[in-house]
Amino acid sequence: MSRGFVKESDQEEPIVVPPRAALPEKEINYVTPYGKNQLEKEKNTLEKQRTELDTKDETQRRRELSLIDGKLKLLGERLKTAQVILPANQNHNEVRFGARVKFKMNGNVQEFQIVGVDEANVKEKKIAFISPLAKAMTSKKEGDKFEFHLGEESRPVEILKINY
Template sequence: MSRGFVKESDQEELPIIPPRAPLPAGVINYVTPTGLAALTAELNALEAEKADFPTDHEGEHRRAVAVIDGKLALLRPRISSARVVDPAAQPQEEVRFGARVTLRFGSSGREQTFQIVGVDEANVKEKKIAFTAPIAKAISGLWAGETADFRMGGKAEKLEVVKIRY
């Protein structure tokens, strides 16, 4: 068939939908209450954006709705599989999901505090790391004063749990 008989809209590229943070197969999707609220707010915002998107330009509308539908298709299973863990219900003296942990890095003595959260909540700028992150796995179950061996940048590092808060 001649290219002259192909509609321009049939030649559109499929929109690229950014993936969500990876959740390994078989791993329970733990979230904090704040994390579930953020996921629900994201869902509501996407649904409102889809409902309110102007229909003036058909092609633009179709592409935008396809992107929103793609994001919703990734978000809905995360919400439905979420298992909320209240940090306040965790053992207060032990590093568990939801803990704010202050670590001392043995080689430098530098201290850093972060919170262990769900994969969708993780944000380095906010000092929140996913419970699936290697450093979170290394310190889970430790008490204040205990240490863990951890490889960083190709070298072994001692991590000391200085403080645990929920």
Template sequence: MSRGFVKEDDQEEIPIVPPRADLPEGVTNYVTPVGMNQLLEEKQSLINERDNLDAINEKERRIVVNHINAKLQLLQNRITTAKVVDLENQPQQEVRFGATVTLKIGNDKNFQKYQIVGVDEADIAKGKISFISPIARLLTNKKVGEQAILKLATGERVFEVIKITYL
């Protein structure tokens, strides 16, 4: 039947799902073991939400299920492409993926601590930065005592590596 003969009320809304954290084309989707567990927990949570859905009517239910399924599809792609990095196998004396790095930034007396993680794990409020971020890329391969310089429009910011741990 032609769509021209369908009532407007019968047409399904196409779910708008925000994209996941940006992972540039061709970049390996590295994740920590904790990050992989978070992705799997998110998947299970979405499945539970879909399976236990209490909708007012069938149309509303279909719309919500379509939205959850679209989110699950994006998430499943991330899980399928994820490459879990064993933090114990990382070079313990260098900053690499998964490292928690204690930094002295400029002349600041207080130290900052960041862990370099996958794009889906990144949360600056929790001290987790994505491995594709400019700071993470500057710090990669640095050792304790070495400095990384970030060039900004207003000058330079110097990061000195104080401590490296892998948890």
């Protein structure tokens, strides 16, 4: 259509749906039971927002629906591939998915839980199982010491405690 027949006000900015946390291609989408529950809650919240959308402006309504639908689509794909890992089924003698690991790195004691990519949140002391630190810790046992390589740096790490 020629630009002569299009009103400037009809030119809407494209809707940008924020991407979900990165999950490398061909990587299994592991989640904790809590993580799966959070994804389901997020889906319910988005569906509720969609049905309760209250705006008189049709353009704004269309934009908000597009954003919600985009988020629901991405979330649906993530939920469809989610594989729940039960802590009870893990080897509690070593670091595995879902473990809460207390460790010493460079003399500083820290604690993180290894979780799915959608659950990862450093403020909540949760790191994704695909993170370099989680990968380096996997299969380690209490008392194990190893060097964690981060770029050109190497940091000594000792596993102090593993809980599920």
